[in-house]
Amino acid sequence: MNAEKKLTNESKGFYKLSQVQRIGFGSGDLAQNLIYQTVSMYLLIFYTNVFGISAASAGVMFLVVRIVDVIWDPIVGTFVDKRNPKMGKYRSYLILGGIPLTGFAILCFWNGFSGSLFYAYSTYVGLSMLYTLINVPYGALNASLTRDTDEITKLTAVRMFMANLGGLAVGYGVPIVVQYFSPDGKINSKESGEAWFITMTIYALAGLAMLVFCYTQTKERVVMDEKETENVKVSDLWTEFKHNGPLRVLAFFFITAFAMMAIGNSAGSYYMIYNVQAPEMLPYFMALGSIPAFIFMPLVPAIKRAIGKKQMFYVFLSIAIAGMAMLYIISIVPALKTQIWLVFVAQFVKSTGVIVATGYMWALVPEVISYGERATGKRISGIVNALTGIFYKAGMALGGIVPGLVLAYVGFDEKNNVTQSAFAERGILWLVAVVPALLLIAAMFIISKYKLTDEVIDKINLEIGAR
Template sequence: MDQMTTAVKPAKGFYKLSMKQRVGFGAGDLAQNLIYQTVSMYLLLFYTNVYGISAASAGIMFLVVRIVDVVWDPIVGAFVDKSNPRLGKYRSYLVLGGIPLTGFAILCFWNGFSGSLTYAYLTYVGLSMLYTLINVPYGALNASLTRDTDEVTKLTSIRMFMANIGGLAVGYGVPIVVKYFSPDGKINSKDSAEAWFTTMFIYALVGLVLLFFCFSQTKERVIMDEKDTENVRVSDLWQEFKHNRPLRILAYFFITAFAMMAVGNSAGSYYMIYNVNAPDMLPYFMALGSLPAFIFMPLVPAIKRAIGKKQMFYVFLGIAILGMLMLYIISSNETLKGNIGLVLIAQFIKSTGVIVATGYMWALVPEVISYGEYKTGKRISGIVNALTGIFYKAGMALGGIIPGLVLAYVAFDKDNATAQSATAQIGILWLVAVIPALLLLLAMYIISKYELDDRTIDKINQDIESRHNN
């Protein structure tokens, strides 16, 4: 009976995707990362050292932007679920939102109104709202391609592989490109302003081309009927959160994971410039934040089959914490702190754990969407992705304001491009290693409460399809 059911199901929800379709979908995350990772890694540095606002002001601005997102995300989620654009329910926003997003990304790194908080707020708020207009439907697009659990794992692995190509292009490439165009060869001086604008112009345009490619290669197949979308409301977000326990667990995990990444990413450039005193090695340090993806993300389906998804989280979160501990020990020891080789090894170990754990978490989103559909009969993918968006942006807000406030507390000198006090260096080290490690310990506890194993979610999807066939 099970074999007969499996043979029939691929025609109804359990679709197999071609490699080109998987790569096409992944191109969307690559595109978004060319902007998101640039903002995450370098916008704080640009604001403080190039644009000329204080670390505290920048940190508060990051928090304000995320508060705006808390209001904006559910509006976008409900709108996306209710609407059925001619170009596609979810994929149409890759085009409609991608064009203005490109413009705002470029404007965020323009120094024409140097030091103006008003301009910084307008452009960063606009960028964040447009990013949501793409990211929420893009996340929903994932759950609309297939119900097949193994296919979702493969899709997520390729998506994260390509997202980390974007991370590598940003982490390694941005400092090199900025230095190339900068008249003084630095990335953290006021003279490098035009170089930042040119670099973001290049990266944003490449991202736009990739969004168009993603649009061309994806097709929504597992979505609500149009008659059911009429009843979607913003309030469904809170009802879904209340009744969907796996979604709540995942949401809390998103907060801690993205807070950890936001803190560590924004502090990385400060760490290499001021603690390690090796600004020329910054591209390599940042590149190691993405490089392990090309080794380990293709292995995720096999690793998950061998040890299970929850054990995989435990193992790789533990590896990340080990790498952070190594960074702390190396940088606290006068004999070891100048050893760039040890720093890069520790960064590789840390990034290996972070990439696999935070990469695979996206495969859980279609699971909680299916769980909600199983419980309520509504497959509100946009709403669920808006909710996860609120929580990962809450994590980004936490991770965005912490570095600014810590740097202000330790009296970071934004006008000094080469050296900082011992106290400031300790603050930077806490941002790179200690605070992210504490957040990952919390994330490990949270994910221990997640209950949807593969067998359970497969049964849920089979039951949903049986309802539709009756």
């Protein structure tokens, strides 16, 4: 009887996944984070202190790259939804995009054309476009594995565990590896240029290996057939956004969440080097941005069952804001700022809230895809992920330009790799604690408008399966 029920459910798309399949899928996010988190945490300080670009020029470049993404993402989303490559509708791009992405990631951290804005723009734009060519179909791959909401929750928990494993490898590992290869033992000096190149080469090649593993362990089962994909067009993106209310809520949540993460991540290096005056502790500070994932992400399915997903967002966003408030208070009280352990406690609290709230938001993407599918009859996973990609990159654009402009405003001296003025230190503190906290308050209001409960989603998926 159970076997018969399982076959019936699977015929409607409610597939159960093995732990190996979940880990395999999560390896794709680990791979992308080895590049994304390195860019998010360290590209700005590499550009300003090593490559020799002003903070304002780097901030403008980050904005320009995100504008390119806004144009590029829907093109990629439509492209992958309309095509059915032999290697897999979505998973094929893990390989086809992964190989050139590896090369551009390495070139981004090469100091051979030091100070050249043309070189910086060329390599960063190329990196970003190739990242999209992997990230959009990878996001769509999530929704193609199963319709089962419990399985999606488990899959997301494993995926975020793996993603934060990548974040830990970057946050803790990158400064240590760069310092090891750097002749002066610093990460923010001109002399560390070759060390950055070697480090990114190691991380990019490791990421490529993880993408290959992800490709081998995933199987697409819930996708449109070729006849349905013939009707997919770029304008579906705007139609979907107009008629899919939950997607709009999720999109604006993505903007605020990714802006918050981009600002906080890029400012972390400056904060530990110049405000706390403890560059040797930077790896540990950055590692605490990922460590809570290994404690709390495995508990997410149980937490969600106990309090519901919306309450879970409220609780963990509040925890993140509390951690940022702690960081701010510690940093303005001289007697507290010297207590590194207090800084670490505040960072752990902040990261706990951020990781769970921003990690679980990915589980909502398959929900809004199903919501749109019931209304239109099209399961346009690529286009929906392109839309979420546009909005999270809009958040990254905000998160990319704000630190550069704030540092320029407060008179950050990129030639000084030891100290900054009191006003510059205050600007760095705004970027670490104040601006991210304000964005999280906005995110809490936005997520309050999300109406899709688990019961509603299960009903939608059953209706689609009955067709």
